[in-house]
Amino acid sequence: MKDIAKKVFDIEIESLQHVAALIDDEFTRVVNAILSSSGKLVVTGIGKSGLIGKKIAATLASTGTPSFFLHPGEAFHGDLGMLSANDIVMLISYSGETDELLRIIPFLTWNKNLVIGVTGNPNSTVAKNSHHHLNIKISREACPLELAPTSSTTAALVMGDALAIALMESRGFQQHDFARFHPGGSLGRKLLVKVKDVMRMDKLPFINENASFMELLLNMSAGRLGMVMVGDSTYIKGIVTDGDLRRALLQHPDTSTLTVAEIMTTNPIIIDEEEFVSRAEQLMIEKKITTLLVGSASDKTITGVYQIYNQ
Numbered sequence: 001m002k003d004i005a006k007k008v009f010d011i012e013i014e015s016l017q018h019v020a021a022l023i024d025d026e027f028t029r030v031v032n033a034i035l036s037s038s039g040k041l042v043v044t045g046i047g048k049s050g051l052i053g054k055k056i057a058a059t060l061a062s063t064g065t066p067s068f069f070l071h072p073g074e075a076f077h078g079d080l081g082m083l084s085a086n087d088i089v090m091l092i093s094y095s096g097e098t099d100e101l102l103r104i105i106p107f108l109t110w111n112k113n114l115v116i117g118v119t120g121n122p123n124s125t126v127a128k129n130s131h132h133h134l135n136i137k138i139s140r141e142a143c144p145l146e147l148a149p150t151s152s153t154t155a156a157l158v159m160g161d162a163l164a165i166a167l168m169e170s171r172g173f174q175q176h177d178f179a180r181f182h183p184g185g186s187l188g189r190k191l192l193v194k195v196k197d198v199m200r201m202d203k204l205p206f207i208n209e210n211a212s213f214m215e216l217l218l219n220m221s222a223g224r225l226g227m228v229m230v231g232d233s234t235y236i237k238g239i240v241t242d243g244d245l246r247r248a249l250l251q252h253p254d255t256s257t258l259t260v261a262e263i264m265t266t267n268p269i270i271i272d273e274e275e276f277v278s279r280a281e282q283l284m285i286e287k288k289i290t291t292l293l294v295g296s297a298s299d300k301t302i303t304g305v306y307q308i309y310n311q
Contacts (some may be wrong), residue, residue: 019159035171065167080111091115096121116133227242236301
């Protein structure tokens with residue numbers, strides 16, 4: 001079974017490499033056509049191509065290109081009224097001969113829609129009736145019977161992703177733009193919420209640099225943050241984490257004369273409270289830490305503490 005799985009991956013990777021080699025200036029023309037359009041990008045397809053089309057439309061819509069999926073069957077029974085003349089229509093059909101798509105082409109011509117064909121056959125009816133054509137001709141399907149759409153649907157999906165990313169880059173689509181379209185869940189929280197909205201501000205543990213090791217232990221236990229700040233809210237000199245404590249115990253078995261100043265980490269990382277949570281968590285991953293001090297790095301004043309595992 002593992003060999004079968006690896007073979008499927010190999011075949012589909014091979015097919016994607018084949019399709020990538022086919023990308024030419026027509027791809028650039030498609031991107032420019034979408035960028036210059038004042039309408040929406042309407043994606044349509046049937047069966048497996050339809051499922052891929054739904055994902056492509058969703059990705060485009062969430063990354064700055066107004067888009068929706070139109071079921072070709074429903075389109076032929078009234079939903080063509082959703083299309084305006086300035087909309088661009090993307091027809092996805094690997095064979096390029098799907099009946100449901102061919103039936104709506106006359107309307108698209110009459111309605112003067114710009115049509116983008118995504119097929120594996122540049123000589124197909126869909127391709128010939130498209131203003132632009134993206135070739136997704138694969139080397140072979142991963143299905144041993146060469147029947148079930150596998151490599152071909154993957155190729156269509158990746159072509160859609162390539163379009164979405166190219167359009168994002170062209171529009172200068174940034175993280176804050178992405179956040180506007182994803183306000184819900186953990187993703188929305190990270191991209192929209194600022195550190196000041198989630199940081200802990202009450203009963204922050206501070207200690208004097210000359211305090212004893214025992215005082216440090218008691219202070220850290222009371223603070224329940226796994227760390228203690230050395231100094232006060234007006235000026236921070238350093239930080240002592242539970243990791244610093246463990247290292248101190250290994251290096252100094254006799255802690256009776258040990259002071260906080262000998263254990264603390266100077267110049268701790270401080271993030272501004274106006275920064276977004278996404279930036280804070282990125283910084284914590286880079287530095288391999290779970291706690292960030294919140295305040296001003298320039299004058300070393302602290303207004304709060306943010307911990308990634310509390311979120």
